[in-house]
Amino acid sequence: MEGMAPTYPSTNGTFGMHPHKMMMMHMSFFWGKNAEILFSGWPGRHGAGMYALALIFIFLLAFLVEWLSHCRLIKPGSSDNVSAGIKQTLLYGIRIGLAYLVMLAVMSFNGGVFLVAVLGHTLGFLLFGSRVFKKNTDMFDCKTSDLPPMSC
Template sequence: MDMPPGQNMPMSNDTNSMMMQMSFYWGRKAIVLFSGWPNDNLGMYILAILFVFLLAMAAEVLSNQPTIKRRTNPLIGAFFQSSVHFFRIGFAYLVMLSVMSFNLGIFFAALFGHSFGFFVARSRAIALANQEDKNSSSVTLQI
């Protein structure tokens, strides 16, 4: 079936046929991650936006985790870093799949979630660096 560019593309299975949006659109009628969710329910759409925002924020926060201290057992440190990587990549893929719904609300939730997560992680890193500088300068003053 030939369709003009930018139009809905039919995807069919054995029991029914559904149309998949192939261009960005604005509206609450969407399918995000799961069939029938949030569909056309405003409350569920808001929940989907919040869910994508939190997933994107978590992915950014986990991508900027602090380094492991030298005294840590290498096996435990590697397991911890692998676990964090597992969840970070899983969250990032879920965000990517959500954005593939082509819904602008979901897209902006992902952008704002990544941005806010980056802000939180970098603010924490800067605060820790300033605290370490303050501690090291106070130690040198006492000597």
């Protein structure tokens, strides 16, 4: 029959139009603690405590991305370029993976998640990337991190 929508068998043996419960996803920013961030059902409707824990988690992820972007974990003047290159590549992969997790969390369109992600990146840059806490103010004297800067 042309023009009819397909039907699917349901669990009770009848045929219906929708075999699964459809979840609506926000497509604009909203404010509230009933959000799903990164994982299905988390924090969901588990209360303000779980929402606060999710916000802290996203803040720490964004902060960690900034720390990895500006840290010096590989000793300068290392004689083994292969092991230093492998360490640098692993750090890069971890940083990119964490940055994508922050991006996916922001894609929940929750206003609180957006704010804590920006705050985590901002505070991380203030502590690790800005001149505020650096002893030497000449930014051109040496390499400041193991990884190349993140580009948009």
